[in-house]
Structures are given as structure tokens and as C-alpha cells.
Amino acid sequence: MEPHFTKIKGGVGAPLGFLTSAVSCGIKNPDATRLDLALILSESPCVSAGTFTTNRVKAAPVKLTQAHLRRGEIRAIIANSGNANACTGVVGIRDAKAMCQKVAKELSLNASEVGVCSTGVIGLPMPMSRIEPKIPALAQALAPKQGHDVAAAIITSDTHPKEVAISLDIDGHKVRIGGCVKGAGMISPSMATMLCFITTDAHITSDCLRKATLESVENSFNRITIDGDMSTNDTVLVLANGRSGMPLIRRNSQACKMFRAGLQYVMLELAKAVVRDGERVTKFVTVEVKGARTYLDAKKVAEAVSKSALVKSSWNGGDPNWGRIIHAVGYSRARIREELVDIFLNGKAACLGGLQATTPMDDLRTIAAKPEFTVEIHLNQGEANYTMYTSDLSPEYIDFNRSEYAYWKQARKDGLI
Amino acid sequence: MEPHFTKIKGGVGAPLGFLTSAVSCGIKNPDATRLDLALILSESPCVSAGTFTTNRVKAAPVKLTQAHLRRGEIRAIIANSGNANACTGVVGIRDAKAMCQKVAKELSLNASEVGVCSTGVIGLPMPMSRIEPKIPALAQALAPKQGHDVAAAIITSDTHPKEVAISLDIDGHKVRIGGCVKGAGMISPSMATMLCFITTDAHITSDCLRKATLESVENSFNRITIDGDMSTNDTVLVLANGRSGMPLIRRNSQACKMFRAGLQYVMLELAKAVVRDGERVTKFVTVEVKGARTYLDAKKVAEAVSKSALVKSSWNGGDPNWGRIIHAVGYSRARIREELVDIFLNGKAACLGGLQATTPMDDLRTIAAKPEFTVEIHLNQGEANYTMYTSDLSPEYIDFNRSEYAYWKQARKDGLI
Numbered sequence: 001m002e003p004h005f006t007k008i009k010g011g012v013g014a015p016l017g018f019l020t021s022a023v024s025c026g027i028k029n030p031d032a033t034r035l036d037l038a039l040i041l042s043e044s045p046c047v048s049a050g051t052f053t054t055n056r057v058k059a060a061p062v063k064l065t066q067a068h069l070r071r072g073e074i075r076a077i078i079a080n081s082g083n084a085n086a087c088t089g090v091v092g093i094r095d096a097k098a099m100c101q102k103v104a105k106e107l108s109l110n111a112s113e114v115g116v117c118s119t120g121v122i123g124l125p126m127p128m129s130r131i132e133p134k135i136p137a138l139a140q141a142l143a144p145k146q147g148h149d150v151a152a153a154i155i156t157s158d159t160h161p162k163e164v165a166i167s168l169d170i171d172g173h174k175v176r177i178g179g180c181v182k183g184a185g186m187i188s189p190s191m192a193t194m195l196c197f198i199t200t201d202a203h204i205t206s207d208c209l210r211k212a213t214l215e216s217v218e219n220s221f222n223r224i225t226i227d228g229d230m231s232t233n234d235t236v237l238v239l240a241n242g243r244s245g246m247p248l249i250r251r252n253s254q255a256c257k258m259f260r261a262g263l264q265y266v267m268l269e270l271a272k273a274v275v276r277d278g279e280r281v282t283k284f285v286t287v288e289v290k291g292a293r294t295y296l297d298a299k300k301v302a303e304a305v306s307k308s309a310l311v312k313s314s315w316n317g318g319d320p321n322w323g324r325i326i327h328a329v330g331y332s333r334a335r336i337r338e339e340l341v342d343i344f345l346n347g348k349a350a351c352l353g354g355l356q357a358t359t360p361m362d363d364l365r366t367i368a369a370k371p372e373f374t375v376e377i378h379l380n381q382g383e384a385n386y387t388m389y390t391s392d393l394s395p396e397y398i399d400f401n402r403s404e405y406a407y408w409k410q411a412r413k414d415g416l417i
Numbered sequence: 418m419e420p421h422f423t424k425i426k427g428g429v430g431a432p433l434g435f436l437t438s439a440v441s442c443g444i445k446n447p448d449a450t451r452l453d454l455a456l457i458l459s460e461s462p463c464v465s466a467g468t469f470t471t472n473r474v475k476a477a478p479v480k481l482t483q484a485h486l487r488r489g490e491i492r493a494i495i496a497n498s499g500n501a502n503a504c505t506g507v508v509g510i511r512d513a514k515a516m517c518q519k520v521a522k523e524l525s526l527n528a529s530e531v532g533v534c535s536t537g538v539i540g541l542p543m544p545m546s547r548i549e550p551k552i553p554a555l556a557q558a559l560a561p562k563q564g565h566d567v568a569a570a571i572i573t574s575d576t577h578p579k580e581v582a583i584s585l586d587i588d589g590h591k592v593r594i595g596g597c598v599k600g601a602g603m604i605s606p607s608m609a610t611m612l613c614f615i616t617t618d619a620h621i622t623s624d625c626l627r628k629a630t631l632e633s634v635e636n637s638f639n640r641i642t643i644d645g646d647m648s649t650n651d652t653v654l655v656l657a658n659g660r661s662g663m664p665l666i667r668r669n670s671q672a673c674k675m676f677r678a679g680l681q682y683v684m685l686e687l688a689k690a691v692v693r694d695g696e697r698v699t700k701f702v703t704v705e706v707k708g709a710r711t712y713l714d715a716k717k718v719a720e721a722v723s724k725s726a727l728v729k730s731s732w733n734g735g736d737p738n739w740g741r742i743i744h745a746v747g748y749s750r751a752r753i754r755e756e757l758v759d760i761f762l763n764g765k766a767a768c769l770g771g772l773q774a775t776t777p778m779d780d781l782r783t784i785a786a787k788p789e790f791t792v793e794i795h796l797n798q799g800e801a802n803y804t805m806y807t808s809d810l811s812p813e814y815i816d817f818n819r820s821e822y823a824y825w826k827q828a829r830k831d832g833l834i
Binding site for chain 1: 538
């Protein structure tokens with residue numbers, strides 16, 4: 001039975017029993033009034049799962065939240081934008097702990113029941129004198145809303161908040177899954193640089209939730225790339241509070257499969273939204289590799305093509321340049337045979353057997369000029385497939401990322417460094 | 418004894434006994450008059466060595482020249498710019514063979530004594546009707562010159578020809594090594610996308626020349642990166658004709674070491690020239706990784722930093738952003754400990770023990786604003802070092818690479834596709 005999802009309003013506030021709030025602290029700029037501190041709370045105890053950056057340089061909140069998850073279940077999440085609290089040493093750990101402790105005190109929880117996430121500039125201490133005083137008001141503002149406030153407070157260079165929520169039927173019970181995501185640059189596989197929070201009122205074992213989370217991240221956030229960079233702060237947290245009133249979902253059950261399908265759908269929608277909102281991105285490109293000898297070969301080809309600066313530059317120019325695509329296929333280290341490679345744009349052959357196909361060039365150019373298209377690469381050597389979602393690389397991306405110096409200047413003015 | 422090199426005039430024509438020539442065929446554009454077909458000949462038999470792209474998609478001339486080198490020694494090289502003869506199937510092999518055969522006939526050589534190299538657009542058949550008729554004139558024009566004509570004929574998006582020549586003293590005999598290189602985009606380790614031809618009048622065994630070539634390429638062209646892409650056509654060819662009149666250089670001798678030092682010097686100078694002339698590059702950055710646990714760890718860190726789009730974007734903006742550098746260190750998959758990492762710009766500390774150093778920020782900014790600077794990364798975990806040479810990534814690079822469509826249009830007009 002194929003699972004059926006219905007999109008519903010909202011994000012992390014859509015499932016039953018979750019409260020959200022957000023306030024403005026002026027973390028990045030003391031004079032700004034935008035939301036930059038958010039809180040999510042499950043009204044009742046819940047189970048939780050997370051995946052984190054594999055960067056060896058891990059931000060303080062990542063280390064602390066990992067420790068909290070090892071100790072037990074997380075029930076609340078505090079998150080800020082504007083400062084990543086990364087490369088901040090013992091001071092950073094102290095600050096992340098202080099954020100959890102203050103939230104725990106306000107909500108009568110243990111500090112280890114609170115997860116903390118930060119995103120923003122690396123290497124600057126957190127402006128705690130601006131954050132801590134706002135936490136009581138943040139806790140008081142908690143209310144059953146759809147979660148737009150959280151989605152809005154965590155964004156940085158994103159052009160808009162990104163959230164999605166669905167309901168699905170599992171064994172006759174209605175279950176809701178909602179999520180929001182932040183991230184627009186520093187996006188790369190394993191894993192996309194971003195914060196993602198997912199809530200659900202499904203009733204599920206901790207064990208089953210953890211497995212579903214790992215698998216869903218592998219099939220969503222680990223399949224997107226914008227600039228090939230990987231951040232110090234990547235975090236996906238999933239909270240499940242069982243408030244839907246359904247029977248417990250156990251591992252390896254049909255219900256578990258259906259839940260996982262729903263979770264993966266939500267994550268994939270959010271992951272795609274991240275690529276579409278990538279820094280100065282003008283194209284959303286799906287790279288489908290088919291017929292590889294192994295899954296790993298397919299993955300290597302998809303990643304090489306999706307990350308090639310030259311391929312991405314040509315997409316920016318609307319150029320259906322299959323020569324650059326096959327050259328990336330060639331250096332991917334996958335086992336490929338040039339004379340077997342076929343490349344299609346939206347189903348039209350650009351290259352057959354490693355050679356120029358006869359499709360009129362203007363047809364291919366029309367496809368490459370579209371804001372979204374699919375590049376299919378058939379290696380014709382086996383049965384393994386892999387799909388990635390990527391973007392072009394624009395001159396504006398580089399312009400946009402040329403300097404963070406102004407923030408550092410501000411931090412010195414604030415006496416932080 | 419440290420070897421002593423004296424720079425001398427010219428490039429591949431500087432060593433004794435080498436003749437060069439170049440003509441214009443209008444390969445890319447029938448109406449253009451720029452040089453695009455070059456020839457190098459050793460007047461007497463010589464030994465030869467080569468290294469080639471590791472891309473699995475190899476251009477026809479690469480496959481053919483590899484085969485010729487396996488069969489024996491190469492004594493002449495024909496090279497063209499404007500068309501890579503890559504992804505051209507059996508037609509491409511036939512065309513590459515025809516070029517060698519025609520040259521061999523004119524020079525009374527075997528076809529397998531001729532190496533062939535092509536660079537330019539991928540996927541288009543060679544305009545042989547414009548190339549073949551020019552080969553007799555090319556052969557007739559051969560003369561003892563410095564080699565500027567070859568350096569000029571092989572460039573594509575390079576802003577200027579790049580060549581270097583030195584003389585050195587080996588056991589009391591004067592030996593000359595000269596070279597030219599082409600390449601400005603698609604540059605990445607193993608190896609830099611480019612054509613490089615080196616000639617020398619050293620008297621050396623084939624065995625020793627091969628080893629010296631492999632080691633020198635590893636320490637030069639494999640250490641540069643511009644855009645992280647790797648081409649289908651990369652070729653380094655080295656010809657040694659013994660015309661200096663010195664005694665034979667044998668493997669593992671002191672003379673062999675000195676020759677290798679000279680060869681490596683020439684290759685490194687050419688490799689750096691490629692980075693400096695990188696497509697729309699505004700910075701030349703040396704990334705020195707020190708104190709890694711192993712050579713491989715040091716290499717991983719150097720490559721991750723040198724290839725990060727975000728790090729390169731910040732350099733374009735003159736931003737000394739050490740946060741982005743350490744985040745690339747972290748995702749390099751090398752074994753590093755964040756709290757031990759020190760980062761210096763031109764010797765000034767930007768980050769000590771994973772934290773912001775106290776160097777005044779404007780001092781660091783002044784360094785990052787320079788056209789050339791050195792980033793030293795001390796991992797403080799061992800004794801292994803690795804150095805790479807890289808560039809910034811500019812909005813203009815992407816603009817420049819947005820479309821090759823015009824060439825394809827021209828090719829269709831020419832009836833080639």
C-alpha cells in the first residue's frame with residue numbers, strides 16, 4: 001500500500017501538543033528587530049532523534065545537544081540565528097549550556113531535556129548579554145501556533161522561511177508531521193548545512209524513530225548540494241510526542257514503514273526547498289544517475305556532476321553543455337565506460353554512447369534555460385541508481401559571500417572579541 | 418649540494434637540438450588568424466616520459482599518445498588548441514592518428530614517434546579539413562627558436578603564453594631544461610588540466626627520466642587548484658635528447674637527483690604560472706599545512722581549504738575569514754583536533770588553538786587584500802607537511818564559464834555536428 005500524504009498548514013506547530021515562540025534579541029545587530037531566537041516545546045514527554053554534522057570542527061551547541069540526546073530524550077529546542085557559536089572553545093560550551101539551563105528553569109525541565117542549535121557567523125563569541133534576558137519572555141510566549149515564528153527566527157541568508165506539514169493515515173489513525181528548515185549556503189552532502197526541526201504526534205518507539213530519522217536524512221538532506229561546503233553546525237532534530245492517540249509504532253512494522261515514508265517526504269520537501277532557496281541560485285537541477293555497477297558508483301557520479309563548478313557555471317548560463325557533464329562523470333572515480341554513457345535533459349538525448357546525440361541543439365538549450373530541469377545520466381553498466389538535487393553557481397553567489405568582515409567589526413565594537 | 422639554476426631565455430626551444438614551429442588553421446573559428454597548431458621536434462633520437470589525466474573520460478589524443486609512449490620513445494609533438502578531440506569516439510581516434518601520421522610522413526619518422534595533444538571544447542569533432550592541409554607548412558617552418566611559437570599556439574582561455582627555461586650545472590656540464598604550459602580553467606589536483614611540454618638536452622636513461630617526471634608532477638601540477646575540475650586532456654610530456662654532451666645520468670645517482678631538482682623547479686614555476694593566470698583570478702594563495710599526523714592528513718586539509726568555494730569567495734573579497742578556513746579543515750576528513758589548530762596569514766596569527774587570535778583585524782585584512790599571500794595551518798599533531806597553490810574564485814570566473822554554446826553553433830554551421 002502506497003502511503004498517502006495530505007499537506008496541511010504550518011510547520012513544527014502543526015502536530016498536536018507542540019508549542020512554539022520566537023523573540024528578537026539583536027544577536028547579529030543590536031539595532032535590528034527581526035526574530036532571531038526560537039523555542040519549541042512538546043507539552044508532554046516525547047521521544048527524540050537527531051543527526052549532526054560530520055565536520056570535525058563542531059560547534060558548541062552541536063556537542064552539547066549530542067550529549068543531551070545520549071543521556072535521554074529531548075523535549076524542547078532553543079535555536080538562534082546570527083551567531084553559530086562555533087570555534088568558541090570553552091566559552092562557547094558555557095554559553096550553550098547557559099541557554100539550555102535558562103530554558104529548563106523557565107519550563108521546569110532538566111537541562112538535558114533541552115536541545116540547543118545555533119547558526120550564523122563562525123568564530124565569534126555569543127552575545128549572551130543580549131540573549132539570556134530574553135529567554136523568560138520567550139518561554140512565556142509559548143503557544144499552540146503553526147510554527148511560522150520558529151521557521152522565521154532561524155533563517156540567515158535564506159530569502160524566506162521554509163516549512164512543511166503533512167497528515168497521513170497510519171492504521172486508521174491520523175498522524176501529523178511538521179518541519180522547518182534553515183540553510184541557503186554552505187550546503188553539501190553529508191550533510192546539508194542547515195538546521196532542521198521536525199515534530200510529530202506519532203506514537204513511536206525511540207529506537208524506531210532513530211532508525212527512520214537516519215534513513216530519511218540519508219535520502220533527503222544528504223542528497224542536496226549548493227556549494228560543496230559542509231558546516232560546523234548541521235543539525236536535524238525530530239521530536240515525537242504520541243499525542244495523536246494511535247497505538248505505539250514499533251520497529252520493522254508496517255506502521256513504521258508508513259511513518260518513515262511520511263518523515264522522508266517531509267525531509268525531502270524541506271531539502272528541495274533549501275536548494276531552491278540556495279544563495280543566489282537561479283536553477284533547480286535534479287541529477288538522476290542510472291545503471292551504475294553499484295550504489296556507490298552511482299553516488300560518486302551524481303556528486304561529481306552536482307558539485308562541479310564548471311557544470312554549475314554552464315547551467316547558470318542556460319548552456320546544455322553535456323561535454324562538461326561527461327568530464328565530471330569521468331573524474332568521479334566511479335567505474336564508468338565513456339562509450340556507454342548516455343545523457344538526457346528532460347528526457348531528450350544530449351549524448352548517446354559518449355557522443356553528441358542528434359537532438360536539435362536549440363531544443364536542449366530551451367530545456368537548460370528553464371528554472372528547473374532534470375539531467376539523466378545512464379551509465380548502462382548495472383542496476384544501481386542515485387538521485388541528487390543541486391543548483392547552478394552564479395556570479396552573485398560569490399559576490400554575496402565575498403566578505404563577512406562587517407560582522408566581525410560589529411563584534412569588536414560590541415567588545416566580544 | 419643545493420642545485421643552482423640560472424633562468425635563461427625561451428621555453429621548449431631553449432635546450433640544444435630542439436626545433437619548433439606553429440601555424441594558424443582557424444580550428445575554433447575559421448576566420449581567426451591566431452596560432453593554433455604547434456610542432457616540437459628533437460633533431461636527434463631522444464628518451465621521453467609522460468603523465469596523463471586520471472579522468473576516466475580520456476580524449477582521443479591522450480589515448481593515442483599513451484599508446485605511443487608504451488611502444489617506444491616520442492621524438493616529436495603536435496599540439497592544437499581550440500578543440501579537445503574529446504568525446505569524439507572512433508572518429509576522434511582516427512583524427513588523432515591522422516595528425517601523427519601526417520607529421521611522421523613530413524619528418525620521416527614512424528607515427529608512433531609522434532605525440533599528439535589537443536585542448537579546447539569537448540564533444541566536437543576535429544575540423545580536419547582545416548588542420549591536415551597545414552601540416553606540411555608546419556613541418557617546413559621548424560627551426561631552432563626559443564619556443565615562443567609553441568607556447569602561444571597552445572593557449573586557450575589563458576591571458577598569455579607561459580614558458581620558462583633554466584640552465585644548471587650537473588657534474589661540470591651545462592644542461593638546459595625548457596618548458597611551456599597551457600591551462601587556466603578546469604584546473605585541479607591529479608592533475609591540473611593543462612598541456613605541458615618540457616624539453617631538455619640532458620643525457621638521461623629512459624627509466625630515470627620517467628621517475629623524475631612522475632615525482633616532479635606530484636610536487637608541482639598535482640598541487641595546484643583553481644576550480645576543482647579535472648579535464649579529459651591533461652598531458653605532461655618530457656623529451657630528453659642528450660645534446661648537452663654530458664655523460665649518461667643513471668637512476669639513483671647524484672646527477673639524477675640534480676636533474677630531478679631542475680625538472681621539478683621548471684614544472685613548479687609553470688604550475689604557479691597557471692594559477693596566477695587562472696580564469697578571472699585575482700589572488701595567488703599558498704596554503705601550507707604543517708604538523709599533520711601523516712602526509713595524507715596534511716594533503717586532505719590543504720586540498721579541502723584550497724578547493725572550498727566559500728573560502729575562495731572570501732579571498733576574492735579580501736576577507737581574512739579564518740572561520741571558513743577552519744570549517745574546511747574540519748570537513749577535510751583528516752584527523753584534526755579543533756583545539757590544536759593555529760592559522761596564520763603571512764605569519765600573523767588569525768586563529769590560535771581553534772580560537773580568534775588577538776592580531777588586530779585590520780592587520781589581517783591588509784594581508785588578505787594583497788594579490789599574493791600565504792595561509793599557514795598548523796595542526797600541531799605530528800610532523801607531516803603539504804603545500805598547495807590556489808586562487809580565489811571570482812564572480813567573473815562564472816560569468817566567463819557560463820556558456821560555450823557559440824562554439825557549438827559554429828560547429829553546426831561548419832557541418833561538423
